[in-house]
Amino acid sequence: MNADVVVESVSKRFGDVVAVDGVSFDVYRGEIFTLLGPSGCGKTTTLRIIAGLERPDRGRVYIGGKDVTDLPPQKRDVCLVFQEYAVFPHMSVYENIAFGLKIRRISPSDVGKRVSEVAEVLELTEHLEKRAGRVGLSEQQKIALARCMVVEPRVLLLDEPLTLVDARTREKMRRELREIQRKIGITMLYVTHDQLEALMLSDRIAVMSKGKLVQVGTPIEIYDNPQSLFVAQFIGSPTMNFIEGVLRKYGGSFILESGNFRIPLDDVAKLYNLENLMDREVVIGFRPEDGSIDAKGAVEGSVEVIEVVGDRLALHVRVFRDVVLKVYTTIYDDVVIGSKVRLSVNPNKVHVFDKISGRKPLPTGVGHGIP
Amino acid sequence: MEFRIVTKALKYIVIGVFALWTLIPLAWIVSLAFKSYAEWRVSYFVPKNPTTDNFVLLFKPEELLGRYGVMGATAIIEPATKPLINSLIVTAATTFLAVFIGFFTAYGASRYRAPGPFTLFFTLLTRMLPPAIFITPIMVYYSNLGLLDTYFGLVFLYSAVTVTYAIWILKGFIDAVPVEWEEAAMLEGATPIKVVFKVVLPLVRPGLVVAGLFIFLLTWSELLFALVLTNISAVTLPVHISKYVGAVGQLFGPQAALALIGSIIPVAIGYAIQKHLVTGFTFGMVRG
Ligand SMILES: Nc1ncnc2c1ncn2[C@@H]1O[C@H](COP(=O)(O)OP(=O)(O)O)[C@@H](O)[C@H]1O
Ligand SMILES: [Mg+2]
Numbered sequence: 218m219n220a221d222v223v224v225e226s227v228s229k230r231f232g233d234v235v236a237v238d239g240v241s242f243d244v245y246r247g248e249i250f251t252l253l254g255p256s257g258c259g260k261t262t263t264l265r266i267i268a269g270l271e272r273p274d275r276g277r278v279y280i281g282g283k284d285v286t287d288l289p290p291q292k293r294d295v296c297l298v299f300q301e302y303a304v305f306p307h308m309s310v311y312e313n314i315a316f317g318l319k320i321r322r323i324s325p326s327d328v329g330k331r332v333s334e335v336a337e338v339l340e341l342t343e344h345l346e347k348r349a350g351r352v353g354l355s356e357q358q359k360i361a362l363a364r365c366m367v368v369e370p371r372v373l374l375l376d377e378p379l380t381l382v383d384a385r386t387r388e389k390m391r392r393e394l395r396e397i398q399r400k401i402g403i404t405m406l407y408v409t410h411d412q413l414e415a416l417m418l419s420d421r422i423a424v425m426s427k428g429k430l431v432q433v434g435t436p437i438e439i440y441d442n443p444q445s446l447f448v449a450q451f452i453g454s455p456t457m458n459f460i461e462g463v464l465r466k467y468g469g470s471f472i473l474e475s476g477n478f479r480i481p482l483d484d485v486a487k488l489y490n491l492e493n494l495m496d497r498e499v500v501i502g503f504r505p506e507d508g509s510i511d512a513k514g515a516v517e518g519s520v521e522v523i524e525v526v527g528d529r530l531a532l533h534v535r536v537f538r539d540v541v542l543k544v545y546t547t548i549y550d551d552v553v554i555g556s557k558v559r560l561s562v563n564p565n566k567v568h569v570f571d572k573i574s575g576r577k578p579l580p581t582g583v584g585h586g587i588p
Numbered sequence: 589m590e591f592r593i594v595t596k597a598l599k600y601i602v603i604g605v606f607a608l609w610t611l612i613p614l615a616w617i618v619s620l621a622f623k624s625y626a627e628w629r630v631s632y633f634v635p636k637n638p639t640t641d642n643f644v645l646l647f648k649p650e651e652l653l654g655r656y657g658v659m660g661a662t663a664i665i666e667p668a669t670k671p672l673i674n675s676l677i678v679t680a681a682t683t684f685l686a687v688f689i690g691f692f693t694a695y696g697a698s699r700y701r702a703p704g705p706f707t708l709f710f711t712l713l714t715r716m717l718p719p720a721i722f723i724t725p726i727m728v729y730y731s732n733l734g735l736l737d738t739y740f741g742l743v744f745l746y747s748a749v750t751v752t753y754a755i756w757i758l759k760g761f762i763d764a765v766p767v768e769w770e771e772a773a774m775l776e777g778a779t780p781i782k783v784v785f786k787v788v789l790p791l792v793r794p795g796l797v798v799a800g801l802f803i804f805l806l807t808w809s810e811l812l813f814a815l816v817l818t819n820i821s822a823v824t825l826p827v828h829i830s831k832y833v834g835a836v837g838q839l840f841g842p843q844a845a846l847a848l849i850g851s852i853i854p855v856a857i858g859y860a861i862q863k864h865l866v867t868g869f870t871f872g873m874v875r876g
Contacts, residue, residue, distance in 0.1 A: 268775055270771050270774075270775075289774070289779075290771070290774040290775050291775070291776075291778060291779055295775065296775045296776060297771070297772070299768050299771070299772060302766040302768035302772075303772065305769060305787075316786075317773075317776030320773070320776060320777050320778045320782060320786065321777050361772075364776060365776070368776050368777055370775075
């Protein structure tokens with residue numbers, strides 16, 4: 218595959234803060250690639266390094282196969298849509314969108330044509346004559362996007378472009394962004410701290426934490442097979458259920474032990490090589506949709522909270538002193554607050570992590586679909 | 589309610605006193621400019637026999653002696669036309685140069701940390717010394733360099749002195765322009781120099797007007813440097829005014845007449861750019 222952007226071992230510090238720490242990834246031609254991570258993890262800095270607004274301390278950046286590390290922003294064939302301050306409020310919407318073309322000394326008639334084309338795609342036509350500072354926030358974000366689209370860069374960089382618009386518009390614009398990207402086939406590098414947005418929008422996601430890339434994969438891979446405790450905790454809404462304990466082996470059986478609370482892990486042990494984690498603190502996790510009420514389940518608890526979620530019930534079940542697990546059941550199940558229930562979990566969907574390092578043990582290679 | 593009226597009355601009193609304080613000298617100049625020789629030293633305000641003689645004499649210095657006898661025996665041989673033109677040239681050139689250099693210096697100081705905060709403060713520090721301290725060495729240098737009594741000499745010194753104000757005024761305006769706007773322009777293909785001219789400059793235009801007017805006024809009325817550094821060909825208006833001295837005293841009439849002409853020009857300019865001034869002074873608040 219063709220890589221439009223190659224980031225190679227890039228690092229950047231600001232004084233004592235290591236903002237980006239040895240990050241490498243490729244963005245392929247025509248995909249939406251998302252950098253996802255909590256605030257302050259170095260996403261914006263990575264993007265600004267690719268755009269040429271920040272110099273990396275170490276590492277190289279390639280765009281379209283060319284080493285651009287030493288090139289200024291205007292020679293890189295990329296455009297960045299900022300989180301805020303994206304438009305010139307004193308100019309009209311038309312002038313804003315035309316700015317990049319006028320800078321390039323494109324003939325006025327061509328400028329007019331390009332601007333109206335892009336305005337059409339983004340549904341900005343009716344606003345063209347207005348002052349950019351006077352239109353709504355979502356229009357302003359579209360203007361910012363339009364300003365980049367008219368100059369037809371090889372790669373479009375977007376830094377949390379939807380954080381300022383209201384929730385309903387955000388959802389609509391996500392879909393539109395996706396459609397526009399499909400239509401014009403541009404390569405997009407998208408930055409967000411919103412995991413739902415990343416899962417909806419992306420072809421591939423790179424999860425960042427504290428300046429490092431922790432996992433790269435398709436949304437399904439990231440959701441279904443988090444490679445670290447951090448990713449498991451960060452992705453998913455509602456979040457995964459987690460149970461902490463020490464991994465023990467009694468007479469050939471693997472057990473998660475926390476005080477006198479025990480969970481058998483034999484089914485999970487078939488999928489992961491757990492020997493290295495023996496007698497260490499581990500965290501196991503599973504998503505609420507992978508657990509269920511089952512009379513033959515391994516753990517018992519009492520129902521504490523019941524939420525109605527569409528045609529399902531979300532049960533919060535206390536199985537131990539401070540362990541509350543969330544599972545889904547149908548509204549036809551006969552549960553009330555205080556009911557004793559037993560839970561079982563699809564063993565293929567149970568994740569085990571070393572509590573200290575956050576890492577996942579190696580798979581045994583059986584049946585889990587991990588390469 | 590009563591409190592409101594009291595504060596309002598107080599406000600008007602303060603404004604009134606301040607207005608009187610600034611306007612009375614100006615009114616006195618107007619009065620003097622139209623008084624004939626006999627009335628220069630009397631204390632009433634409205635001239636008994638208003639005359640335009642003082643204005644005529646500005647441009648016909650050779651008639652001074654005939655008109656005022658020994659009192660009119662002065663060193664003035666030139667009509668006031670040349671000093672007026674000199675002042676316009678020197679002030680315009682200084683204003684342009686100081687604002688131009690000041691803008692780029694302020695841009696550098698605002699966007700890059702290179703000069704450090706002290707350098708910027710130092711430029712202001714130089715303004716705190718009394719000019720009389722360095723006028724003598726400058727005169728010696730100028731004499732050796734052949735810069736005495738030249739436009740270049742005056743403009744060079746004036747812009748060096750006033751650029752400080754341009755830097756400080758403009759830095760505030762440039763600081764208010766979000767750096768993201770410049771970055772966005774760069775990513776849309778603008779070179780750094782284009783960013784400055786297409787993004788920053790239009791946005792700080794009110795600042796340029798404010799700084800320009802301020803420097804114009806300072807330079808227009810500067811006396812000390814010009815008095816020391818000019819003699820015949822580059823004499824400026826304030827220097828020329830000071831030359832209307834007769835054998836036995838000041839020629840108040842022509843002095844007042846020339847001062848009046850000299851104040852009309854900045855007032856006219858101020859009036860012409862009034863609109864920019866208002867936005868200039870409120871720029872920081874308007875942005876939001
Ligand atoms: N110009 C800067 N000067 C100093 N520290 C910075 C600068 N830019 C970013 N940082 C720091 O680098 C880290 C990463 O920031 P950033 O890339 O903006 O994160 P994100 O976009 O993921 O929220 C943060 O700790 C931030 O405070
Ligand atoms: Mg950010």
